[in-house]
Amino acid sequence: MGTEATPLLEELGHDYLPVDPRSVFGSAAITLSPRPESVRQARDFTRRTLHSWRLAEHFDSVALVVSELVTNALRHGVGRPAADWPAGPRALRGDSYLKLQLMCGPARLVCVVRDPSEAPPRPAEADSSAESGRGLRLVECFSDDWGWRRLRGRSRGKLVWASFLTEDRPADD
Template sequence: MGTEATPLLDALGHPLLPVDPRSVSDAAAIELAPRPESVRQARDFARVTLHSWQLDEQFDCVALVVSELVTNALRHGVAPRTPEWVPAQARPRLELELVRCTARLVCAVRDPSERAPRPAHADSAAESGRGLHLVESFSDDWGWRPLHGKARGKIVWAIFLTDS
């Protein structure tokens, strides 16, 4: 379903990590197509990964945050509908990585946009615009980092404190 790796953390580099790289015990990543179905695929990946790490109790909050981060990446991070004739390596890339660290779980989503994520003004009557407010409410911390060099885009991450 995914891979065992730390490509997003490698892309960020050690000075920009939201956690100490020596505390990483497990990591799993999945590449997602720039399609709405990827939100469900990301939640399913999170469920399976957290279960394998015996972190089932974290799933509800992580699933909500994963859904919001992937939805934001789809809405604001990739161009709408890439034509089928565009080669796979040239298509926009979305990636979800879950990283288990000492007493922390990091959820990171990579997208090709260099635009900073900005929480919208909270409007209780609006149909959308509350995603980053939910991320802030359900995670213990969140942030973003631009990618540099050949790696274009950004990574938006959220941290959850764990008992392990």
């Protein structure tokens, strides 16, 4: 279950946000345990949210990107194997969790994943026979833009975002 939310929107900041915060008309967030089943939970949350915003036709691309961002956060952002984490977000301390936020504005949808690592996301040069290592390349291919930034102040970690045009016309910048 997700919530209406603005926290990641505020943390991302105007300089990094691919949509004008004043124009956002929909925002929903969910806290995820750093466990493998969170990828499915993130996709389900995305499906429900896009359906409620009447953007269901964008689900396939957005769900693929959300899955890759959450998987990347699980593999590289939690700092220890996901199997070692306790179940449920309430069992976690402080910033040691993952969070997904979806935001919708005129002509653009943005998804943001927060994880506790400050290490930059790095697209891997995957071998053609490798079974993994293409996540950020898929994010790059299926979204219209993506980026990241470290959190500042007392917050630790980073935000990785991807944006999608939701209409055939270019988004207002």
